[in-house]
Amino acid sequence: MGTDAEPATDPPAPRRRPFSGAKGGFIWPLCGLIALLVFNYFTSPSFFSLEIRDGHLYGSLVDIFNRGSIGIVLAVGMTLVIATGGVDLSVGSVMAISGAIAALMLGDVGAGPVVAGFCGIVAATFAGLVNGFLVAVVRVQPIVATLVLMVSGRGIARFITGERVIALRDDADATAFEAIGTGHVFGLPVPALLAVGLFLATLVIVRRTVLGVFVTAVGANERASRAAGLQGRNVKLAAYAFCGFCAGLAGLIDVANIRAADTINSGVFTELDAIFAVVVGGTVLTGGRFTLLGSFVGALLLQTLLTTMYSYGVAADTAPIYKSLVILMVCLLQSREFRDAFRWGRSP
Amino acid sequence: MGPIAMRLRLRSSAPLAATAAIFMALFGGAATAFEGFGSTFVLADLLTENAFLGVAALGMTLVIISGGIDLSVGSVIGFTSIFVASLITDHGLPPLVAWAMALVAGTVFGAVMGLVIARFKLPPFLATLCGLFFARGMAFVVRNESVRIDHPFYDTLGDVGVPLGGGAELTLSAMIFLGLFLVVLLVSRVTRFGRNLYAIGGDEDSALLMGLPVTRTKVAVYAFNGFCSALAGIVLTLYTDSGNPTSATAVELDAIAAVVIGGTLLSGGVGFVTGTLLGVLIYGTIYQITYFANLPASLGSITIGGLLLAFIVLQKWLGRAPAD
Numbered sequence: 001m002g003t004d005a006e007p008a009t010d011p012p013a014p015r016r017r018p019f020s021g022a023k024g025g026f027i028w029p030l031c032g033l034i035a036l037l038v039f040n041y042f043t044s045p046s047f048f049s050l051e052i053r054d055g056h057l058y059g060s061l062v063d064i065f066n067r068g069s070i071g072i073v074l075a076v077g078m079t080l081v082i083a084t085g086g087v088d089l090s091v092g093s094v095m096a097i098s099g100a101i102a103a104l105m106l107g108d109v110g111a112g113p114v115v116a117g118f119c120g121i122v123a124a125t126f127a128g129l130v131n132g133f134l135v136a137v138v139r140v141q142p143i144v145a146t147l148v149l150m151v152s153g154r155g156i157a158r159f160i161t162g163e164r165v166i167a168l169r170d171d172a173d174a175t176a177f178e179a180i181g182t183g184h185v186f187g188l189p190v191p192a193l194l195a196v197g198l199f200l201a202t203l204v205i206v207r208r209t210v211l212g213v214f215v216t217a218v219g220a221n222e223r224a225s226r227a228a229g230l231q232g233r234n235v236k237l238a239a240y241a242f243c244g245f246c247a248g249l250a251g252l253i254d255v256a257n258i259r260a261a262d263t264i265n266s267g268v269f270t271e272l273d274a275i276f277a278v279v280v281g282g283t284v285l286t287g288g289r290f291t292l293l294g295s296f297v298g299a300l301l302l303q304t305l306l307t308t309m310y311s312y313g314v315a316a317d318t319a320p321i322y323k324s325l326v327i328l329m330v331c332l333l334q335s336r337e338f339r340d341a342f343r344w345g346r347s348p
Numbered sequence: 349m350g351p352i353a354m355r356l357r358l359r360s361s362a363p364l365a366a367t368a369a370i371f372m373a374l375f376g377g378a379a380t381a382f383e384g385f386g387s388t389f390v391l392a393d394l395l396t397e398n399a400f401l402g403v404a405a406l407g408m409t410l411v412i413i414s415g416g417i418d419l420s421v422g423s424v425i426g427f428t429s430i431f432v433a434s435l436i437t438d439h440g441l442p443p444l445v446a447w448a449m450a451l452v453a454g455t456v457f458g459a460v461m462g463l464v465i466a467r468f469k470l471p472p473f474l475a476t477l478c479g480l481f482f483a484r485g486m487a488f489v490v491r492n493e494s495v496r497i498d499h500p501f502y503d504t505l506g507d508v509g510v511p512l513g514g515g516a517e518l519t520l521s522a523m524i525f526l527g528l529f530l531v532v533l534l535v536s537r538v539t540r541f542g543r544n545l546y547a548i549g550g551d552e553d554s555a556l557l558m559g560l561p562v563t564r565t566k567v568a569v570y571a572f573n574g575f576c577s578a579l580a581g582i583v584l585t586l587y588t589d590s591g592n593p594t595s596a597t598a599v600e601l602d603a604i605a606a607v608v609i610g611g612t613l614l615s616g617g618v619g620f621v622t623g624t625l626l627g628v629l630i631y632g633t634i635y636q637i638t639y640f641a642n643l644p645a646s647l648g649s650i651t652i653g654g655l656l657l658a659f660i661v662l663q664k665w666l667g668r669a670p671a672d
Contacts, residue, residue, distance in 0.1 A: 087473075140660050143417070143473065144614045148660065151601050152653020158646035268597075272477050285471055317492055317593070321485030324478040331470055331478075338468040 026282045026294030028330060033301045040308055047311070057187045060307060068303030069191035070095075070250045074274035075281070075295040076202050077246030080239045082278050085219040085287025086135055086142035088240060090127070091247040091274055093153025095267030098124040098251030100157040103166040103261035106174055113177035121248040127153065128244015129237065136236035150271070157263040166261040174259075181256025191253050198249065203292050215239060219287030277302055280330045302327075363611030363663060367626045370609075370655070374633045382640040388516035390636060395522035398632040400425065400583040400596070402525040402625070405603040405610075406532045407576025409624045412607055413536070414569045415549035415616025416465065416472035420479030421577045422599035424454055426592070427487040428581025433495040433591025443501045451578045457483065458574020462567035480600075487593035494592040497585060505586060521583045528579070533621045545569060549616030605656050606631050613663055630655070 040047040040060075050059035074091050081088045102120035105111040111119070127149060134145035168174040183190040206212035217225040218232040225232055250270070255261050279285060280301060281294030305326060309319050332338045379386025395402075404421050411418045428450045435446035457479065464475045509517030518526075536542040544565045547555040556562050580599075585591055608614060609630055610623025631652060638648040 134657075134660075138661060138664060140664060141615060144608075144660055147601070147604065147614075148653050148657045151605055151656060152650045155646040155649030155653065159644060159650060163644050163646055272480070275474075276477070279474065285474070315488065315492070317488035318485045320481035321489070324481035324485070327481075328464070328475075328478045331474060332464070332468060335468045335470060341468070 026291050026297050028333060029280050029282065029294065029297045029301045032326075032330070033297055033304060036301070036304050036308055040311075044311060052187060055187050056184045056189075060311070062189065062192065064300065064303050064307050065192035065195070066189040067307070068299055069189075069195035070253055070270065071273050071277055071299040071303055072195040072296060073198055073246050073250045073253070074270055075277040075299040076199050076292060077243035078271075078274040078278050079281075079283055079290050079292050079295040080202075080206075080215055081142075081243045082275070082283055082285060083215045083219045083287055083290035084236050084239045085222070086236065086240070087146065087275065087285070088128075088131060088243045088247075089143060089146040089271050090131060090149035090153055091243065091250070092267035092270045093150050093157065094124045094127045094244055094247035095251035095254060095270060096154050096157035096261075096263045097127060097160075098248035099255035099261045099266050100161045100166070100263050102177070102252055103168060103255055104161060106177055107166055107169060111173075113173050113179075116173075116177060117180065117252050120252055121245060124248025124251060125241050125245045128241040128247070131244065132237040132240030135240060136233045154263060157266075161261060161263055163263075165263075168255070168259045178256045178259060181253050181258075191257070194249065194253065198246070199292065199296050206292060216288060216290065219290070221288070273302060274299075276327050279334075280327060282334075363659070364620045364623050364626075366659075366662065367609060367611050367620075367623050367630070371626050371630050371633065374630060374637070378633065378637050378640065382637075385636070385640055388512040388514040392512055392516040392518055392522065394629060394632040394636060395525060396519045396587065398628050399519075399521035399525040400580040400587065401599060401602055401606065401631070402628040403528055403576055403580040403583055404599060405606040405624050405628050406525075406528050406621065407573035407580075408600070408603045409607050409610070409612055409619055409621055410532065410536065410542075410545055410569050411472075411573045412604070412612050412614060413549045413616060413619035414545045414566060415552065416566070416569070417476065417604070417614070418458075418461070418479075418570065418573050418577075419473055419476040419600050420457075420461065420483055421573070421580070421603055422596045422601075423480045423483035423487065424457060424574060424577035425581040425584060425596035425599055426594065427483045427490070428454060428578045429584050429588075429595050430487050430490045430495060430591040430593045432582060432585050433497050434490050436497050436499055437495050438491070443497075443499055447582050450582060451575055454574040454576075454578025454581070455571050456574070458577070459567055459571035461574070462570025465570065466563040466566035484593075484597075490593065491591075492593060494590055496590045498589075502586070502589060506589075519586075521586050524579070524583055528576070529621065529625050536619075536621050541565065541568065546617060546619075549619075551617070602631065602652075605652055609652075609655055609659055611659070611663075614660075 047060045050057060050061065052058070078088060078091065098120035101123045102116045105116035105119050106113065131146050131149060134140045134148070135142050138145070168178065179190055180194070181191060185193055206215070214230060214235045217228070217230055218235045222232045247267075251267065254266050277298035278295045279298070281291060281296070281298030283290040283294060302323065305323060306319055309322060310316070314322070375386070384390070404425060408418060408421060431453065432443075432446045432450050435441045435449065436443055461475050461479045464470050465472050505520050508520045510523065512518055536545070544555070544560050547558070547560055548562055548565055552562060581596070584595060604614075606627035607619075607624050608627070610620055610625070610627030612619035612623060634651050635645065635648045638645055
């Protein structure tokens with residue numbers, strides 16, 4: 001093994017450079033993703049084949065974007081929250097709330113698909129605002145503040161649906177609503193387009209406007225950013241509200257996908273997947289630096305890993321074992337203490 | 349006791365007093381509102397039904413006092429339940445051997461997570477999240493369906509009970525819960541390990557400078573919590589006479605909620621083991637009330653979320669007052 005293959009052996013760089021951005025942070029997950037794709041290329045040739053049936057594009061690659069859409073959407077919102085130095089544990093529960101409200105509006109109230117989706121997203125954004133209020137105004141630790149909604153949010157969703165699974169009806173409105181989860185535009189699945197669209201829009205807004213700098217500044221040093229005249233409170237409120245919005249969108253996709261609002265199972269453990277995607281992507285949990293592209297790659301990496309395992313006959317029940325090991329490995333590689341121990345063991 | 353010490357003492361025990369008052373009010377109110385609520389039967393039921401949650405919450409209390417968190421608890425409970433059931437039913441091992449193996453597995457698992465957290469400085473919630481996925485997956489590796497435990501030993505244990513008066517009995521599960529409560533209370537109050545936990549949770553850097561064994565203590569507390577989670581899984585098999593790989597999903601959240609309602613600060617350094625016992629009882633009472641009043645159970649979890657919020661804000665307020 002050549003020394004140039006081991007960036008860890010370089011003299012230690014300054015530990016933390018808050019404003020330098022997380023350039024290169026997503027190199028590890030990108031390598032992982034490419035390695036997985038190469039592995040699939042050699043072991044299952046059908047992996048890269050794309051075909052057009054009924055004007056729709058099909059194939060494993062499209063499938064990864066399609067199934068990974070919820071993960072990507074959540075990871076985009078989570079990235080900004082983590083960049084402010086926080087975390088949002090409630091996104092799974094908020095997904096359930098958004099889906100429940102949309103399904104109720106469609107079914108019991110008889111609203112149109114647009115109104116139903118809008119109501120679901122507004123409720124989710126409001127839930128995000130509540131989180132943001134607790135964190136930014138009451139100044140509760142983010143893990144604790146969002147834990148409240150994580151515990152009670154699913155209860156709220158179950159309460160408003162009367163503790164039942166609301167199946168979508170077979171009318172025109174419901175069919176139109178289902179397009180969010182199962183439809184195709186230009187031959188591409190709508191969830192994938194929504195996820196990529198949200199990612200690109202957020203990327204452009206964060207890069208082209210001053211908002212990205214605000215988020216980074218608040219996450220790096222809130223007191224200093226306040227001294228510089230920045231209202232950290234509003235930035236945090238906005239970040240949590242946006243995360244709620246993303247969770248709401250993910251909830252709509254989920255309901256449209258399975259044609260029912262299942263408040264018990266919708267979005268369970270998705271907050272963990274989203275946090276993992278962000279962390280694996282190279283955004284540091286202490287805030288102050290973030291990479292949306294890294295989170296995007298991280299979410300794709302997780303989904304590709306799952307799809308690969310499924311194609312090898314790993315049961316959905318036991319797939320978490322491998323997923324957790326990969327994630328642990330990536331996190332350990334990012335840990336300076338781990339790399340130090342590794343280096344120390346090699347050349348004492 | 350001087351006035352400052354008095355104020356400090358008052359401040360530190362205020363959350364515990366609030367927890368006790370809430371439990372009294374809830375239980376007292378329910379006892380007057382519903383016929384048959386204020387009986388030893390309901391109390392025994394409260395302790396038995398929530399025994400596995402209580403065991404998990406006691407271990408979680410120490411982890412949270414040390415400034416950490418363990419999200420793998422529910423998965424470890426689920427793994428233990430199916431592991432024990434499968435060892436007894438499928439492999440014909442004596443229950444005590446199966447229990448010992450499960451307790452060792454849980455302890456080792458916790459120790460590994462503790463090592464990753466203490467040695468390689470991974471955030472506790474991240475490392476234990478990996479543990480959550482891993483343990484749940486392993487549960488499905490053991491068996492992917494529910495396994496019944498049909499063993500004379502379990503039948504015998506089911507008959508064990510200490511009469512509480514009025515015909516109600518304290519079951520073995522409840523006794524394990526209360527026994528562990530005494531152990532954890534003593535550990536937190538009189539042992540060096542307990543004092544180290546508070547010191548590390550209060551300020552890890554200071555604890556390190558004081559020469560306290562930070563790494564060893566942190567590994568030990570996660571190992572102990574792994575032990576408690578496995579014990580909770582065993583208690584669950586006692587209660588259900590079966591094991592299920594899907595059981596106890598998200599129980600860690602209930603355990604954390606019970607700990608926080610018990611007055612323990614999630615930021616570490618401050619915590620009450622007695623409060624956790626009361627927190628578990630409050631949790632159980634709320635669900636018992638929804639059952640008695642024929643209300644949907646989801647209302648119970650909303651109430652718990654509300655209580656959680658109230659306690660967090662209360663702690664914020666109490667924590668800020670003296671600094672001014």
